[in-house]
Amino acid sequence: xxxxxxxxxxxxxxxxxxxxxxxxxxxxxxxxxxxxxxxxxxxxxxxxxxxxxxxxxxxxxxxxxxxxxxxxxxxxxxxxxxxxxxxxxxxxxxxxxxxxxxxxxxxxxxxxxxxxxxxxxxxxxxxxxxxxxxxxxxxxxxxxxxxxxxxxxxxxxxxxxxxxxxxxxxxxxxxxxxxxxxxxxxxxxxxxxxxxxxxxxxxxxxxxxxxxxxxxxxxxxxxxxxxxxxxxxxxxxxxxxxxxxxxxxxxxxxxxxxxxxxxxxxxxxxxxxxxxxxxxxxxxxxxxxxxxxxxxxxxxxxxxxxxxxxxxxxxxxxxxxxxxxxxxxxxxxxxxxxxxxxxxxxxxxxxxxxxxxxxxxxx
Numbered sequence: 001x002x003x004x005x006x007x008x009x010x011x012x013x014x015x016x017x018x019x020x021x022x023x024x025x026x027x028x029x030x031x032x033x034x035x036x037x038x039x040x041x042x043x044x045x046x047x048x049x050x051x052x053x054x055x056x057x058x059x060x061x062x063x064x065x066x067x068x069x070x071x072x073x074x075x076x077x078x079x080x081x082x083x084x085x086x087x088x089x090x091x092x093x094x095x096x097x098x099x100x101x102x103x104x105x106x107x108x109x110x111x112x113x114x115x116x117x118x119x120x121x122x123x124x125x126x127x128x129x130x131x132x133x134x135x136x137x138x139x140x141x142x143x144x145x146x147x148x149x150x151x152x153x154x155x156x157x158x159x160x161x162x163x164x165x166x167x168x169x170x171x172x173x174x175x176x177x178x179x180x181x182x183x184x185x186x187x188x189x190x191x192x193x194x195x196x197x198x199x200x201x202x203x204x205x206x207x208x209x210x211x212x213x214x215x216x217x218x219x220x221x222x223x224x225x226x227x228x229x230x231x232x233x234x235x236x237x238x239x240x241x242x243x244x245x246x247x248x249x250x251x252x253x254x255x256x257x258x259x260x261x262x263x264x265x266x267x268x269x270x271x272x273x274x275x276x277x278x279x280x281x282x283x284x285x286x287x288x289x290x291x292x293x294x295x296x297x298x299x300x301x302x303x304x305x306x307x308x309x310x311x312x313x314x315x316x317x318x319x320x321x322x323x324x325x326x327x328x329x330x331x332x333x334x335x336x337x338x339x340x341x342x343x344x345x346x347x348x349x350x351x352x353x354x355x356x357x358x359x360x361x362x363x
Contacts, residue, residue: 002280003030003062006049006075010038012066012094015121017042019064022120049075057087059280062113065091072102083140084153084258085283088113092123100126106140107150136163137182139205143222146354148207149258151221159220162203170204172215175224175349177207179356188215209259209349225261225284226347228328230321231275232265232307234339239277245340246278253332255344260284264324266294266316287324294319298327302334321345 003023007016016032020042023030033052034043046052049071056063057079065072072091080086080103088110089103099121101114111127118125131138139159143150150156162169163184171181172188181187186201204216209224233242250257263279265272267288279286291312299322303314313319318334325345332344 001028001062002060003028003064004056004060005030005032005064005066006034006046006052006056007032007043007066007094008035008038008049008071009067009094010040013038013040013043015066015092015094015096019066019117019120050078054079059277060087061109061283062088062090064113064117065089066094067091068093069100069102076103082153083107083156084150087283090114090117092117092121096121096123098126099123101128105129105132106138106156107144107153109144111141130164131160134164137185139220139222142354142356147225147261147352148222148354149225149256151212151223151256151258152219155218155220158203158218159205167203168201170201170216172204173207173354174209174213175207175352175354177354177356181356207354223256223259224347224349224352225259226325226328226349226352227255227259227261227331228321228324228345228347229260229263230265230317230319230324230343230345231263232269232311232316232320232341233272233274235272237272237274237339239274239281241338242274242278242340243281245335245337246342249332249335249342249344253344255332257282261347262287262324264288264320266291266311266313266320268311269316289320289323294323297322299330317341317343318345326351 005016005020007013013034020030020032032043033046036045036047039045053075069091076089084107086104086108088108091102092099099114099117101110105111111132114125114127140156159169168184168186170188171185203218205220206213206215207222262284263286265288267290270288276286294313297319301315301318308314321343322330322345325347328345328347331346335342
């Protein structure tokens, strides 16, 4: 979890230091940035907010601006990538009276962060998302809290709109689920999914590794994040090279990038900047294993005497992928090129279980 707090005045700088300090105490990787005239001790100075934001937008999970809403909007607007990829963006006035959820309220977690920052500062949280205001089920929040990726984010509006309008929305899942369905969600079983469409809601939610399973005429697809990317690379490999290599492999194998749950490698690569940046950009963790741990990975792998002599284990990417997936299936064996090796393992989705606990009743 990486947070950046940006302030523009001396008073805002005081809030900046207080907030970053409290977030660090909660084990959030937080950095404070202050306009160079008022940066002061503990803040990294900057002179052009747009240039600063360009780098932080892709590498942070949370951006908190302390200042005017207009400044924050103009700073982030050029870098919007879509609701499934944008970080949480908040703005708080320099007096600490209000904190506003500005961007990526659900999938990015801005609404949750807004409430959290409000508790830390005593500010009044300002959240304008309709599902939150009306206390009804929000499919994108449900997806984020259950480790699911939204395959077609544009369908979130359709689902939310119908629920807000009091209309029934269907629900079908290939993976186990628990808890009580929230109001207006109607379960559809395997037997019912092939029945006459008149018996089923027009709009529905489908949880399946098959991201195009047609159950409802209008469908919001939620896909389990079941892929672990095991990776090895030459020291100093740039993130851009890793992105190109991984994108090519995913396209060749017909795998959707939203299914990626984590990156894994050997512990010697723990500080490899290119891999760290790629994981941050995709908002997934980067885990590493010792050579001894990698040796314990179950299965048959493409060993290399050179790799064993250099790293201490005969294969990094395949073993790391399998370990990271909980001994799952090695879906893509070692792919090598340009000093990068990548393998992909799939976690058994039968081990998934989604929960409706927080949504069992109207809030």
